[in-house]
Amino acid sequence: MNLVALTECLTSASCLVTQTTSGLIIGMLLFLVAAGLTLIFGVLKVVNFTHGSFYMLGAYLALTVNGLTNSYFLAVLAAAIGVALVALVFERFFMSKVYGSNVLMQLLVCYAFILIMDDAVKIIWGPEFKSMGMAAAFQKPPLFIAGGIVPVFYLFLIIVTLIISVVLWLIITRTRFGTVVRAAAVNPSMVSALGINTGLVFSGVFMLGGMLAGLAGGLAAPVRSLTAGMGFSILIESFIVTVIGGMGSIAGALLGSIMIGLVRSFGSIGFPLFVEGLMFLLMAIILILKPSGLLGKEG
Amino acid sequence: MLTARPNLARDILIAAVALALLLLLPYVWPNKMINDLVIRVSAFALFATSLNLLVGYTGMVSFGHGMFFGFGAYAFGLSMQRLGVSIPTAFLITVLSSALLGLVVGAISIRLKDIYFSFITLAFQMLLYSTVIAWVPLTGGDQGLMGGIPRPPFLGVDLSIEAHRYAFAVTVMVAGLLILRQIVESPFGYTLRMIRDNTERASFLGINVFRAKLTAFVIAGVFGAIGGMVMALFVSGAYPEFVNWTMSGEGIFMIMLGGLSTFIGPAAGALILSVLNDVITRGTEHHGLFLGAVILLFALGLRKGVTDFIADWLRLNREAGSRGGN
Incomplete structure (x- = not known):
């Protein structure tokens, strides 16, 4: 525990800026994964335990495509589309x-798939840690905001994930697909009786969720080391996020993700060995105060 | 209880016969591989049967039961290494500390229903896992508890001798299963079944559902930890894999494979999965790939445990028999 360092950081503008940016990145990437998880749960009432593996697959696909084309843009695109297709087959x-x-x-089907995908990654990409390296476009001197160091790529990540979140929100609230999805979450048999193919809607939701996880994996690839176990740790964090925010609530997932991101970045200064513990502590407190999560429906 | 359960004598008889057969096995068939398998299955049988107290009898799908298995192994190993106590004392420390862990984790997790419960238990397990990995001075981190667990003799039992270790493991397993059997057949066990089938009705009848579930959670945790302790004694150490989520996944698969509607199903599943794991490990280095494929075949093809099939077959035979009698 290092409360002195934490206090110093909280009172210094430069440290505040640096830690908040890194917290926002952790949070926003986590949000992309958690949003898919909570969307799938909201509509299908199924908890997709393989969601972390989708994220991992996205990161590895981006690694390969980046190696082949040397284009970070194509790499992220391939991660999103590739994982969406895998999600479709899986569903x-x-x-x-x-x-x-x-x-x-x-649970068993998901468990089997986590085992298979982890092993497949080890066979295809090897068991050792991999890193993708930063795209040339982002190899620029970092920005200084109020004395805090902010790498250009971090700023890019925050903006891109924000745009994706807004697009996701527009899809859910403004499109016909979104309306059907929201209706199916409330009453799938009624939606089916209205002549809508709910099987198709379920597949669509799974693909959308998988695509978001793949996007997150692809976007994160330059700043994370890739390993076969990386999917499971983000899965656990996404669960914590959805429990904090309320299962099935996308706004709750956003709130929970940012909270977890900030807890991680500031916690690593104050309690370097207990960062994971802090997240669980936060979750436990919220569960005791409001078992359905911050923005979840009662019941 | 003033009146003894009618089947108590039968259960004790079955347990005694099973124990005698298991104790005789090394003399009839002296084979180190089989002995080792029986010890490991003893640990897993306790683990799986205690998990089934939650999943099968109470309808609480815990996906974090491996937490107790790993905790038991570490608590026992650390008590022996650091405190230098006798084995019975370390056993007692393991039981009490795992009960406390079950109480704390249970009190928070049971507030959540259904799938939320599943992953909050998983989340707690992963917290324990990351603590074990991070707290290197105490746990040895990802290397596990090194240097072996001391096994001083007690009451004429010397667990450094392989034959004693074998006898100890099967005795603990049979005694543990007998106790669990008494619990599920007691009025409390039937209360748990009622909670599983109709929670609302149970609470209308004046049952404190939260307390009953918490009690079940603590009992299951203690027996899961005893399973971990048997494992720690066998491998003379404790490893992070015992606390990892795959342990919980295997536990779920064990009870499904064996069948969760019979008492002995999970133990049968523990045996089948242990043999299966041995075969896969010997045949290939891609353990996850093959185990995953087997699980998929089971979940999408068989869909029922082995003892479920046997129970169905027995029932059909009995029905056919009674029809023939008419």
Whole structure:
């Protein structure tokens, strides 16, 4: 524990800026993963335990495409599309077979896929840590904001993830697909009775969720070291986020993600060995005060 | 209880016969590989059966039960290494500390229902896992507890001798299963079943659902930790894999594989999965790939545990028999 360092940081503008930026990045990337998780849960009432593996797959796809084309843009695009397709196959041929069964069967199918994808990554890309390196476009001197150091790439990440969040919000609230998705979350059989193919909606939601996770993985690839276990740790964090924000609530996921991001970045100064513990502590407190999460519906 | 349960005598008889057979096994079939397998299965049988107290009997799908298995292994190993106590004392410390862990984690987790409960238990397990990895001076980090666990003799039992270790493991397992059996067949066990089938009704009948669930959670945690302790004794150490989420995944698979509607199903699943794991490990280095494929085949193909099939078959036979009698 180092409360002196934490106080010093909180009272210095430069440190405040640096830590807030890094917290926002952690939070916004986490949000992309958690938003897909909470969306899938909201509509299908299924917790997709493979969601972290989608994120991992996105990062590795970006690594390969970046190596082949030397274009970070194409790498992120490939990560998003590639993972969306994997999510579609996973949903159609495996997950949809256990929608009607109990939670245990869904858990088992996800568990099997996490094992398979982790092993597949080890076989294809090797078991050692990989790093992608920064794209040339972002190899610029960092910006100084109020004395705090902010790398250009960080600023780019924050802006891009914000744009994605706004687009996601527009899709959900303003498009026909979004309306159907929201309706299916409330009453899927009614939506089905109105002549809408709910199976198609479910696949669409799964693809959208997978795409968001793939995007997050691709975007994060330059600033994370890639390893076969990376999916599971972000899965746990996304769970914490959705529990804090309220399951099924995208706004809650945003709030929870940013809280977790800030806890991580400032916690690493004050309690370097207890950062994970801080997240769980935050979750436990919120659960005790409001079991349905900050923005979740009661019941 | 003033009146003994009618099947108590039968259960004790079955347990005694099973224990006798297991104790005789090394003399009939002296094979180190089989002995080791039985010890590991003993640890996993306690782990899986205690998990089924939650999943099968109470309807609480815990995805973090591996937390107790790993905690038991570390608590026992650390008590022996750091405190230099006797094995029975370390056993007691393990039981009490895992009960306390179950109480704290349970009191928070049980507030959540269904799938939320599943992943909050998983989240707590991962907290323990990252603590084990990070707290290197105490736990040895990702290397695990090194240097072996001392095994001083107690009451004429010397666990550094392999035959004693074997006898100890199977005795603890059979005794543990017998106790768990008494719990699920007691009025408390039937209360848990009612909570599983209709929680609302249970609370209308004046049952304190929260307290019953918490009690079940603590009991399951203690027996899961005893399983971990048997494992720690066997490998003479404790490793982070015991606390990792895959442990919980395997536990779920064990009870599904064996069948969660019979009492002995999870133990049968522990045996099947242990043999399966051995075969896969011997045959390939891509353990995850093959185990994953087997799990998918099970979840999408079989969909029922082995003892479920046997129970169905017995019932069909009995029905056919009674029809024939008419």
